[in-house]
Amino acid sequence: EVQLVQSGAEVKKPGESLKISCKGSGYSFTSYWIGWVRQMPGKGLEWMGIIYPGDSDTRYSPSFQGQVTISADKSINTAYLQWSSLKASDTAMYYCARQRDGYNGGFDFWGQGTLVTVSS
Amino acid sequence: SYELTQPPSVSVSPGQTARITCSGDALSKQSAHWYQQKPGQAPVLVIYKDSERPSGIPERFSGSSSGATVTLTISGVQAEDEADYYCQSADSSGSYLVFGGGTKLTVL
Numbered sequence: 325e326v327q328l329v330q331s332g333a334e335v336k337k338p339g340e341s342l343k344i345s346c347k348g349s350g351y352s353f354t355s356y357w358i359g360w361v362r363q364m365p366g367k368g369l370e371w372m373g374i375i376y377p378g379d380s381d382t383r384y385s386p387s388f389q390g391q392v393t394i395s396a397d398k399s400i401n402t403a404y405l406q407w408s409s410l411k412a413s414d415t416a417m418y419y420c421a422r423q424r425d426g427y428n429g430g431f432d433f434w435g436q437g438t439l440v441t442v443s444s
Numbered sequence: 445s446y447e448l449t450q451p452p453s454v455s456v457s458p459g460q461t462a463r464i465t466c467s468g469d470a471l472s473k474q475s476a477h478w479y480q481q482k483p484g485q486a487p488v489l490v491i492y493k494d495s496e497r498p499s500g501i502p503e504r505f506s507g508s509s510s511g512a513t514v515t516l517t518i519s520g521v522q523a524e525d526e527a528d529y530y531c532q533s534a535d536s537s538g539s540y541l542v543f544g545g546g547t548k549l550t551v552l
Contacts, residue, residue: 368546369530428534430477430492
């Protein structure tokens with residue numbers, strides 16, 4: 325059974341750093357793109373970026389380039405999303421999701437989401 | 445930046461057919477996918493590659509494509525179909541993925 329399990333909810337202060345994780349199981353982790361999606365409170369889905377764990381090829385949405393870093397550790401089947409300096413506007417639910425086929429094949433499996441709250 | 449445009453809301457009565465459109469310049473070149481999201485839940489893929497249905501998704505969900513517009517059709521809408529629906533595709537170069545703004549489907 326394919327599963328993506330994300331790390332738990334986080335409460336941080338502005339300016340702090342954060343790294344959240346997404347652990348894949350039940351499939352060949354290195355063979356599928358893993359994307360990150362932001363959903364701000366009451367808003368829609370936004371594609372942030374994507375990584376191919378097999379060779380760490382990473383692409384970012386222009387809206388998020390330079391704001392976050394996406395990485396993966398294929399030895400432990402885990403992808404990461406990190407911030408070096410959080411802002412209140414980073415408060416959102418963050419999902420990881422697997423592309424079913426190639427780079428734009430549709431996200432067929434999703435993590436449960438990680439709620440990040442940034443508040444002073 | 446590339447955008448996909450969806451109507452903010454669609455309303456239908458139970459048993460009727462709901463159609464949700466998504467328009468974007470590159471949709472004639474790039475595959476589109478549809479997701480259903482219910483409150484407090486992660487999105488679920490309901491249509492991929494314009495018209496393919498994943499296993500476990502009811503047959504009443506279908507997708508079609510015509511030029512710069514893709515359409516999600518839900519035939520015989522049920523109360524449980526009330527949710528937000530998002531289209532997703534890629535820009536013309538295939539470099540960037542993008543989601544539409546979402547459509548709230550209300551079952552009257």
